[in-house]
Amino acid sequence: MTGKAIGPRRATLAxxxxxxxxRMIVDGDLAAGVKMNELALSNIMGVSRGTVREAIxxxxxxxxxxxxxxxxxxxxxTTLAEVxxxxxxxxxxFAMACSASARRVADGTExxxxxxxxxxxxxxxxxxxxxxxxxxxxLNIEFHDxxxxxxxxxxxxxxxxxxxxEMHLFRRRGLxxxxxxxxSLEEHIAISDAVIAGDxxxxxxxxxxxxxxxxxxxxxxxx
Amino acid sequence: MTGKAIGPRRATLAxxxxxxxxRMIVDGDLAAGVKMNELALSNIMGVSRGTVREAIxxxxxxxxxxxxxxxxxxxxxTTLAEVxxxxxxxxxxFAMACSASARRVADGTExxxxxxxxxxxxxxxxxxxxxxxxxxxxLNIEFHDxxxxxxxxxxxxxxxxxxxxEMHLFRRRGLxxxxxxxxSLEEHIAISDAVIAGDxxxxxxxxxxxxxxxxxxxxxxxx
DNA sequence: AAAATGTTAATTGTTGACAAAATCAGGTGT
DNA sequence: ACACCTGATTTTGTCAACAATTAACATTTT
Numbered sequence: 001m002t003g004k005a006i007g008p009r010r011a012t013l014a015x016x017x018x019x020x021x022x023r024m025i026v027d028g029d030l031a032a033g034v035k036m037n038e039l040a041l042s043n044i045m046g047v048s049r050g051t052v053r054e055a056i057x058x059x060x061x062x063x064x065x066x067x068x069x070x071x072x073x074x075x076x077x078t079t080l081a082e083v084x085x086x087x088x089x090x091x092x093x094f095a096m097a098c099s100a101s102a103r104r105v106a107d108g109t110e111x112x113x114x115x116x117x118x119x120x121x122x123x124x125x126x127x128x129x130x131x132x133x134x135x136x137x138x139l140n141i142e143f144h145d146x147x148x149x150x151x152x153x154x155x156x157x158x159x160x161x162x163x164x165x166e167m168h169l170f171r172r173r174g175l176x177x178x179x180x181x182x183x184s185l186e187e188h189i190a191i192s193d194a195v196i197a198g199d200x201x202x203x204x205x206x207x208x209x210x211x212x213x214x215x216x217x218x219x220x221x222x223x
Numbered sequence: 224m225t226g227k228a229i230g231p232r233r234a235t236l237a238x239x240x241x242x243x244x245x246r247m248i249v250d251g252d253l254a255a256g257v258k259m260n261e262l263a264l265s266n267i268m269g270v271s272r273g274t275v276r277e278a279i280x281x282x283x284x285x286x287x288x289x290x291x292x293x294x295x296x297x298x299x300x301t302t303l304a305e306v307x308x309x310x311x312x313x314x315x316x317f318a319m320a321c322s323a324s325a326r327r328v329a330d331g332t333e334x335x336x337x338x339x340x341x342x343x344x345x346x347x348x349x350x351x352x353x354x355x356x357x358x359x360x361x362l363n364i365e366f367h368d369x370x371x372x373x374x375x376x377x378x379x380x381x382x383x384x385x386x387x388x389e390m391h392l393f394r395r396r397g398l399x400x401x402x403x404x405x406x407s408l409e410e411h412i413a414i415s416d417a418v419i420a421g422d423x424x425x426x427x428x429x430x431x432x433x434x435x436x437x438x439x440x441x442x443x444x445x446x
Numbered sequence: 447a448a449a450a451t452g453t454t455a456a457t458t459g460t461t462g463a464c465a466a467a468a469t470c471a472g473g474t475g476t
Numbered sequence: 477a478c479a480c481c482t483g484a485t486t487t488t489g490t491c492a493a494c495a496a497t498t499a500a501c502a503t504t505t506t
Contacts, residue, residue, distance in 0.1 A: 010290045012459070038233040038488075048461045050273070053488090054280060061284040064332065069234035070467055070488060092319035094310050153308040158258065159382060235489065261458070271491045276458090293458060293497055 016043055018055035025064050025075055025169070032169050033077040036065070072109040079171040080222075084215070090163045091211030094144065097151035097160070098191055098207035099200040104152060106198030113150045114196045120146060121185075123190050128181050136181055143188060145209075147195065179217050187213065240268055241278035248287050248298055248392070255392050256300040259288070286389040301393040307438070313386045314327075314434030317367065320374035320383070321414055321430035322423040327375060329421030336373045339418045343369060344408075344415050351404050359404055366411060370418070370430075403439050410436065 018198040022028045036056060042049040058185070060067045066074045078086070104110040120143050127136040148157045195200035244264070247253045251375040259279060281298045282288050289297045301309070327333040343366050350359040371380040417425035441443040 014459080015292070039486090049488095050462085051460065054277070054460095057277060057281050058284065061281065069238070071469095072488065085378065088319050088323055088376060089316070089379050092315040093312070096315035112505095153311060155308060156312050159312075183338060212416075237489080260456095262456090272458095273492085274490065277490095294499095295458065 013047060014051050014058070016059055017047060020045065021052075021055055022059060022064065023164075026165055030075050030140045031076050034075050036073045037073065038072070050102075060163045064162075064169065076166065076169055078166060080170070083170050085166065086167050087211060087215040090160065090167075091208055091215075093156055093163070094148070094211055095158050095204045095207040096149045097153065097156055098195055099204040100151035100153060101122065102195045102198050102200045102203040104150060105195055109152070112158050113146075115144060116183050117192045117196060121189055123183055124188060127209050128185055131181075133156075133181070138155055140184070141190075147191070159184075183213075183217075184210075224360050236270060237274050237277045237281070238384045240270060240275055241281055242280055243268065245282060245287065245388075250386055255298050257298050257382075259296045259298065261295070265346075285385045287385075287392065292442055301387065301390055303391060305395070306390065306393050306441075309386050309390050310434060310438040313383065313390075313430055314438075316379055316383050316386070316431040317371070317434055318427045320371045320376065320379055321418055322427040323376060324370050325372035325418045325421050325426040327373060328418055329423075332375070333373050336369075339369060340415045340419060347408055347411060351408055354404075356404070363411075365408070370414070402444060406436075406440075407433075 008096075021030075026036065038049050038053050038056070042052045043051065055066070056065060056073045059065050060073065064076055066076050068074070101110065101113065105113055120139060124136060124139045124143065127139055144159075148160055151157075187206065190206040191203060191210060194206050241243055244253075244259075253259065259277050261272050261279070265275045269344075280290070283290045283296065287299055289299050291297065324333065325334065343362060345359075347359060347362045348367065350362055371383055396399065405413060410429065413429040414426060414433060417429050
């Protein structure tokens with residue numbers, strides 16, 4: 001579902017159900033590993049079983065749900081081994097996006113990006129000195145989204161978003177924690193500088209380093 | 224579809240229909256941009272409309288099909304601008320996979336990979352001197368698949384395969400052509416050597432260079 | 447004629463019913 | 477206890493019918 005569905009008309013019913021089920025999963029109402037009963041869900045939501053079935057199938061390819069023939073759908077259980085793979089994948093796409101953003105800054109396709117990056121970095125710096133972890137976390141996500149958006153590669157952004165959602169399934173929200181804010185900010189600045197300079201290779205390297213050390217920091221916590 | 228139904232694709236009828244529709248699209252029986260009529264397809268295949276509908280929906284997020292609410296499904300039309308984005312994405316994932324493969328060679332997780340890579344390279348060399356383009360093309364795909372597989376990241380491989388399929392939708396099979404075989408082989412050797420040496424960074428760089436120059440060669444043809 | 451409007455046909459969205467498969471419970475034998 | 481049948485029950489897979497929306501076409505209006 002790449003569609004923005006900004007139409008005046010109500011989106012399709014199956015689409016609403018899909019969004020609701022996705023919310024249930026990321027919010028933890030549906031725990032990882034649990035089996036999703038089509039009939040039960042249809043009763044809860046007040047729609048037919050076929051509709052919830054369609055919603056489930058459409059969610060399956062996003063990685064949040066595993067389908068087993070003749071047995072049903074299960075909320076995906078993200079293992080530790082998978083987390084490493086997801087980090088690798090996310091890092092590769094993020095590095096590519098930063099490189100593409102730098103390219104688009106250099107050729108003038110994204111004239112406003114430099115200013116927006118600078119402002120975002122300043123806001124993060126403020127959050128850091130105030131030790132407002134919650135705010136920093138939000139700004140951190142916005143920073144990443146900004147670069148993914150500026151890369152002009154919608155499919156990359158969709159895949160990236162799905163990866164992030166799937167990561168959150170690992171031991172409920174453990175990945176939300178931002179540690180070592182000062183170090184994290186330094187890396188963000190390095191990325192921002194490279195993108196603003198239009199240096200594609202530096203941007204790629206800085207982004208890759210950021211994700212890699214993010215994984216390292218996270219692995220360190222798991223003790 | 225990552226953790227999806229492991230095992231026989233023909234476990235369910237909808238699965239078969241999905242495979243058949245996918246074949247129709249990649250083979251060109253269903254041209255890019257054409258609207259897919261659920262009823263017509265269900266009559267042709269001798270199954271109910273609901274089943275073909277489910278098959279279409281499950282294919283949608285793979286990138287081969289575009290869904291428009293209340294209007295139907297259309298075979299995705301890949302534009303030139305998109306091809307560049309697809310190359311970027313594919314390059315990022317392939318580079319990551321080569322780096323991961325190098326890592327797994329170094330730590331002994333993939334003991335047989337080095338030998339298999341060497342053999343594949345030798346076969347490609349043979350195809351080159353014989354000027355057997357068709358064979359080289361096949362070996363080329365197998366070489367890439369081997370590295371994606373060795374990376375031990377099934378989701379990455381799934382995404383990669385979908386990207387390749389979507390690329391083939393651009394002006395029917397234009398991307399199948401392998402040009403400049405000698406140059407291509409050199410790049411493959413560089414990748415293979417780095418992976419065998421367990422040098423993650425060199426593997427990443429060589430892989431990235433390979434995809435990038437592949438795009439450049441392809442763009443050159445489009446004149 | 448061209449544009450706007452109203453009416454009809456075709457296609458998608460949604461639902462409930464039926465068939466096939468898997469799960470569960472209890473009993474039997476060892 | 478355990479494993480293995482066996483039948484009842486639940487759950488999924490598939491289908492056909494109904495409702496809502498869109499596309500096509502004839503009609504009117506300018």
